[in-house]
Amino acid sequence: MLAAASKIRTISGVASTTSRAMPFFLSTFSAPTTAALSVPSLCPTRQNPSTHPRRPLAFFAAAAPLGVLSPSLRRSMASLATSTAAAAAAEVTHLSQRDAAEIDEQLMGPLGFSVDQLMELAGLSVAAAVAEVYKLSEHTRVLIICGPGNNGGDGLVAARHLYHFGYKPFVCYPKRTSRPLYSGLVTQLESLDIPFVPVEDLFHDLAGQFDIVIDAMFGFSFHGTPRPPFDDLIQMLVSLSVTDDSAKRPPIVSVDIPSGWHVEEGDVNGGGIKPDMLVSLTAPKLCAKKFTGPHHFLGGRFVPPPISTKYGLELPPYPGTSMCVRIGKAPSVDISSLRENYISPELLENQVMSDPFDQFRRWFDEAVTAGLREPNAMALTTVNKAGKPSSRMVLLKGVDRHGFVWYTNYGSQKAHDLSENSNAALLFYWNEMNRQVRVEGLVQKVSEEESEKYFHSRPRGSQLGAIVSKQSTVISGRDVLQHVYKELEEKYSDGSFIPKPDYWGGYRLTPNLFEFWQGQQSRLHDRLQYSQREVGASTAWQIERLAP
C-alpha cells in the first residue's frame, strides 16, 4: 500500500504556500529483526519532481566555497546558501547593454558555444527558479509570453522544462521566426500538447486563468518603445502587477529583463511592469538594480573563466547542482503565519508494533526508503547537575534492543553533562513524513572495544578530525584547526594506523520511554507513547495514546 502524506504551509507576505507529498510504505515492513541496525550511508535522493513535488532540491553540496539544491539539498543548507548569496548581492556585477551583447558574441564565437546550448541552459534555469519559488501544488497553470528574439526562445525552453516538472504551461508566441532553432522548439512544445494561446484570448480574466505569468518578451537587445502586439501585452501585465491584492493575481516572472524596461535605466517613467520575480541570465543587467520584487535569481550556469576574468564578473556561486541561485535578499516572512496542515495516514494502536524498538526500526526504514536526508540525525538533550539543559544534533550510529548509540568527544559539553546526570532525551524529526520520535532514557559509555571498532571504520579524514578537535573548547580561529589537521595529515601520510584518542568514544542511551508522533489535520495529531511497566519480575512496554 502506498499512502501519501502531505503538508500545506501558508506563508503570508510572500509567495505563499507549499505542500508536499511523501510516500509511506506502511505495510511493506518485513518481520522485525533483533539484529543491530547499522545505520546505512545515506545519500540525498532526487525524485521525479513531476510526481513527487517535495523538497526544493538540495542545495549547496559541491560548489566550493559556498556550496543546494541540491539539491535539492535541499534543504537546510538552502537557507545558508541563500543568505550567503544575499550577503554577496551588493557586489554582484551588473552588465551594460553593450557588455551583455559582447559576452553573447564571445560565448558563441571564440568560446565555442551554440545559441541552442545557451538557450537550453537559460530556459532550464528559468524553469528551475520558478519551481523553487512557486510550488506546483499552488501554481499549476503557467502562461509564458514569448517575444521574437532569444528572450522568447528562453521562454519556449522554460515552457518545456516546466511541463516536465509537472506544471501546465500555455504559450503565447505572437511573432514567430522561421529559424530552425525556433521552429524546433515550437514542434517540441506541440508534441507535448502544450496549448498556444492567441493574444486576443489573453485580454479577459488573465488572473482567473493562470497561476503564474512568465514574461519572456524582450531581453538585453530591447530598444525604444514596444511595438504591437507587445505594447498591449506589456500593458496587460502592468495592469496585472498593480492589482492591489497580490494573493488574487498570478505572480509575474520576468526573464532576464522586465520587458519594456530600459536595459540600463530600468523602468524610466515608472509605468512599466513590476515583476514579482526576475531571473537574470549570465549576469544581471544594469536595470536589475531597480528591481524591487521579492525574488531575484541568477541563471545561466555556463560562464567560463575567460568571460569572468575579462569582464571582472562578481557572481554568487551556484549551490550544489542547482541551475539557479537567489541573489538579493530573501523575502522576510511573518513567522506567526507559518502554518502547516499535516495530512497523513492515521497512526492507530492496532497498527503499531508491540515493541517500540521494532516500531522505531519500521519508521526508520521508511524514512530511509523515502529518501530523507540524514534520517539518523537526532537532537540530543542533556542536563547538568544544576538542572541546566542543552541540546545539539548528533548522528545515530547504531540501534538495537540495548539502545541508541552515537559517538563524540568525551571532553565535550554533553559528555560533561552526562557525567553529572545520565538522563538524556533524543528527538528524531522526519519533517517530510510528518513524523517525530521521542526517546528518553539513561546513558552510559559504550565499551572501549566498541568505540575502537567504530573509530577505525571511519574515513581517515574523520579520524584525524576527531583528534584535532578538543570539542567545545574556545579556539582563536579556524586556522588553529587547519594547522593541526595539516600536521596530522603529514604525520599519517604513509597510511599508517591512526590510534583512537582516549577522549573520543561512544554513548548508548537505554530507553525507558518512546513517543511516536504522526502529524494530522487540524492539530489532531496521533501520539502513541510506550512506557515500561512491571509485569511480575520483568518489565513490559505499555502503549498509551496521548492527547495532541
Ligand SMILES: NC(=O)C1=CN([C@@H]2O[C@H](COP(=O)(O)OP(=O)(O)OC[C@H]3O[C@@H](n4cnc5c(N)ncnc54)[C@H](OP(=O)(O)O)[C@@H]3O)[C@@H](O)[C@H]2O)[C@@H](O)CC1
Ligand atoms: N549569453 C547570453 O547573453 C544569453 C542570452 N540569452 C537570452 O537572449 C536575450 C537576448 O536576446 P536577443 O539579442 O535576441 O534580444 P531580445 O531582447 O530577446 O529581443 C530582440 C528582438 O526583439 C525585437 N525588439 C527590440 N526592441 C523592440 C521593440 N521596441 N518593440 C518590438 N520588438 C523589439 C528585435 O527586433 P528588431 O528591433 O531587431 O527588429 C528582436 O526581434 C537575453 O536577454 C537572454 O534572455 C540566453 O538565451 C542565452 C545566453
Ligand SMILES: [K+]
Ligand atoms: K523579459
